[in-house]
Amino acid sequence: MHSLDSIYLLLGFVEIALVIFIQWQLYTINIIRTFSIGSFLMAAFFLVAGLVSKEVYILTLAFLTAVARGWFIPRFLVKTLKRETWREREVKPVLGVASSIIGSLLFAILGYLIYSLALQPYMSTNLAAVPIALMLQGAFLIISRSNTIAQLIGYLVMENAMYMFGYIFPELPFIVEAGIVLDVLGIVMISGIIIRLREDSLQNGDSEFNELRG
Numbered sequence: 326m327h328s329l330d331s332i333y334l335l336l337g338f339v340e341i342a343l344v345i346f347i348q349w350q351l352y353t354i355n356i357i358r359t360f361s362i363g364s365f366l367m368a369a370f371f372l373v374a375g376l377v378s379k380e381v382y383i384l385t386l387a388f389l390t391a392v393a394r395g396w397f398i399p400r401f402l403v404k405t406l407k408r409e410t411w412r413e414r415e416v417k418p419v420l421g422v423a424s425s426i427i428g429s430l431l432f433a434i435l436g437y438l439i440y441s442l443a444l445q446p447y448m449s450t451n452l453a454a455v456p457i458a459l460m461l462q463g464a465f466l467i468i469s470r471s472n473t474i475a476q477l478i479g480y481l482v483m484e485n486a487m488y489m490f491g492y493i494f495p496e497l498p499f500i501v502e503a504g505i506v507l508d509v510l511g512i513v514m515i516s517g518i519i520i521r522l523r524e525d526s527l528q529n530g531d532s533e534f535n536e537l538r539g
Contacts, residue, residue, distance in 0.1 A: 329373070329374055329377060330452060332370060332373070333370065333452055333455070333489075333492065334452065334455065336366060336367065336370050336455075336489075337452075337455030337456070337458075337459065337489065338455075339363070339366060340363050340366070340367070340455075340459055340485065340489075341433050341455075341458060341459060341462060343359050343360075343362065343363045344363075344429055344459065344462040344463070344466065344482055345426055345429045345430060345433075345462075346359055347359050347360070347466065347475075347478065348422070348425040348426050348428075348429045348466065348469070349422055349425075349426055351414055351415050351422070352413060352414050352415075353406055353413055353414065353415065353472060353474050353475065354403065354406060354413065356472075356474070356475050356478055357399050357402050357403055357406070357474070357478070358399070360394075360399065360478050360481060360482070361394075361395050361396070361399040363485065364390055364391070364394035364395040364399075364485065365391060365395040367390055367394075367485060367488060367489070368387045368388075368390040368391035368394075368395055369387075370387075370492075371383055371384070371386050371387035371390060371488075371492070372384065372387040374387075374492060375387055383492075386488070386491065390488065394481065394484075394485070398481065402474055402477070405474070406474065415470065415471060415472040415475065417471055419468070419469050419470060419471050420469045424469075425469045425470075428465055428469060429462050429465055429466070429469075432458070432461040432462050432464075432465045433458040433459075433461070433462055434458075435458075435461060436454060436457040436458025436459070436460070436461045436462075437454045437457075437458055439457060440453055440454035440457050440458075441454070444457075452492075452493050453490070453493055455489060456486040456487070456489040456490045456493070457486070459482060459483075459485060459486040459489065460482075460483050460486035460487075462482060463479045463480065463481075463482030463483035463484075463485075463486060464479065464483060465479075466478065466479030466482060467479035467480065
């Protein structure tokens with residue numbers, strides 16, 4: 326196995342572990358910081374892969390990942406959190422912490438089974454199980470949390486999985502990765518607008534605010 330492939334698998338394991346760690350967290354700031362760490366790790370991998378392969382599009386992807394997903398989006402969410410302190414802790418999660426952790430782990434295993442049983446015969450690589458598992462974990466994060474920011478992080482985790490697919494299939498045009506970046510920024514901005522509209526409609530204060538359901 327190529328050394329970069331081994332690093333890719335290690336990165337995938339770390340990303341999956343970070344999502345499980347996110348499920349353990351009830352404080353939103355820890356969720357944001359954990360996602361930021363995962364994004365910077367992914368950017369570091371793309372940087373190394375780009376330097377080794379001397380591919381400009383991979384280096385560009387590393388830069389975009391670090392700036393947009395590692396710095397800008399977490400910074401935007403932290404600023405939102407400082408303005409809306411009632412989001413600091415999730416009071417009524419859809420599932421308990423233990424159930425969320427077990428569910429996230431099971432979805433990671435399910436992703437590997439889906440790849441092994443249904444997709445592996447049609448792929449020339451053994452790396453695709455990682456982004457599939459990560460995508461399912463992101464989807465589960467969305468439906469298992471009631472905190473809007475945590476749900477948004479779930480969408481971003483799914484986008485990270487798409488970024489990892491970009492490494493496996495380098496023949497895909499760079500416009501795909503660029504489109505993902507635009508989608509992510511759009512999600513963040515639209516979510517901010519939705520949050521503000523929901524707040525403006527409150528009549529009885531923050532204590533009776535109901536978060537979005539997955």
